[in-house]
Amino acid sequence: MEDAGAVALIGNTATTYLNFSVAMVTGNQNPFNGFSPDEMGLFDAMMHPEYNSIGQVLTEVKVAADRVTGMGEDLITWHNYAMNLLGDPSLSFFVGIPQEMNATYQFYPGSNPLITVxxxxxxxxxxxxxxxxxxxADFTGNDGSGFLNLDPVTTDNIILCITAKNKIPFxxxxxxTGSTQNLLANSQNQLSNYPNPFNPxxxxSFNLTTENxxxxxxxxxxxxxxxVKGLSPSLCHPEPFDKLRTGSVEGRGKTTVIWNGRDNTNEQVSSGIYYCVLKQNNTIIASKKMILIK
Structure with missing residues (x-):
């Protein structure tokens, strides 16, 4: 179907005939007849790209109603039920049993709360x-991680919803208000930068055990x-950053990295907000908002 914006789907159940049968999708009286593009009239009739408002759809579906016609062997029962879906035709459809989603999150409260998933x-x-x-809202990357920095929140609670193909929503x-759990997690890793704002x-700095x-x-x-800049696969290879040194603070490894405001192609990045994200075993464990000014 041509991409035309919102599409209305008006779906009906099968119509039951006591004296003969009709295939649901094709409308052919031979239920074993193969499908072909020329025999998809019934299915095509369910899709209405010409309807661009919910009012048009609601008016159209009023013609659908349960009824019984005929007598004896000519008895026909009609079971027409309308289902109205207005959505982008680029949405992908799939069939399967939804599986549990393995998802985690971290919430870092503050004037501009940060959520990592x-x-x-x-x-x-x-x-x-x-x-x-x-x-x-956003999508996770190829490694499954993502984050959102929010404007000041005025409600006591917020709701996080994560969805993926054939997965039960998380x-x-x-x-x-009063959230301290993730502040403690951040303080344990002590991810910070100085100065902030900076130029250039x-x-x-952050603390991790040698094993981590x-x-x-x-x-x-x-x-x-x-x-825009990364250090991978481990912090034992400091070449992507200008300088890295490791010490020991209360049994945890204190690592210091100097960033000169350049990306992986050695180009100077523009002024603005950046996030320093620390991962361990491909899971975000701390993040820090940084501001580059020029």
Missing amino acids: QAEPGAYFAITDENGVLLG LVEIIV ITTI LENAELAIYNVKGQK
Whole structure:
């Protein structure tokens, strides 16, 4: 079907004839007759790209009603039930049994709360407030990670919903007021940068044990969620950043990285907001908002 915007789907159940049978999709009286593009009239009749408002659809479906006609062997029972779906025709349809989604999240409260998620690659995640107002939405990357930086939240709670193809949606209510759990997680890793704002150099510091350091990754993202600078696969290879040094603080490895405001192609990035994200075993464990000014 040509991409024409919203599409109305008016679906009906099969019509039962006592004296003969009709294939549902093709409308052919031979139920064993093969499908072909020329015999999809009934299916095509269910799709209505010409309807661009819910009012048109609701008017059209009023013609559908249960009824019985005929007597004896000519008895026909009609079972017409309308289902109205208005959506983008680019939506993908699939058949399968939804599986549990393996998803986790971290919430970092503050004047501009930050939410990080780890789920299926390409999963869609959205944040709404208690009143159903959308606060932000995005897709996870190829590694399944993603994050959203929110404007100041005025409600006590927010709702995180993560969806992916053939997965049961992951839905959780997050308490905004008085939330300290993830502040503690961030303080344990002590991810920070100084100065902040900076121009053009900033020093990024964090604490990890030597064991966790081997499986860690540090990366810089822009506000679009695009990685502009990365250190991978482990922090034992500091070449993507200007300088890295490791010490020991209370049994945890203190790592310091100096970033000069350049991306992986050694181009100077523009001024604006950036996020320093620390991952361990491909899971986000801390993040820090940084501001580059010129």
